[in-house]
Amino acid sequence: MQSNKDKANFFDKVYEVVYRIPHGRVTTYGAIAAYLGSRGSSRMVGWAMNHSHKASPGIPAHRVVNRQGVLTGKHHFGSPAMMQQLLENEGVIVEDDQVVDFREKFWDPSRNIDDA
């Protein structure tokens, strides 16, 4: 079982989750990794974002931040201020590279994706 499509389980799932992040909302690498069933694979989620623009252009990677709500990968958007600008553009306030009211803006995949 698990035909040839099973190959990109984790990776592909990451893109799907990120795509489903609503505007003005943010999620964390660990949350996605945990949703996929592996909290230890949080690094893979970040790595996936690294190639997200080449694998699937249009991925709102700026909505993905670390556990603290800090824009860890802001430097990977071409411009360090780009990620913050994108978030603020969606209504997410970022201060000192950190998402304000991160708890409120946090979007849990395992809790909302199922309802969507």
Added chain:
DNA sequence: GGTGTGACCAGCT
């Protein structure tokens, strides 16, 4: 084909 690295997280010292 082995080694190293990577936008992390959590536990141990």
Added chain:
DNA sequence: AAGCTGGCCACAC
């Protein structure tokens, strides 16, 4: 209390 190491999976050389 804070710093560091380990662990996870996938890609590049």
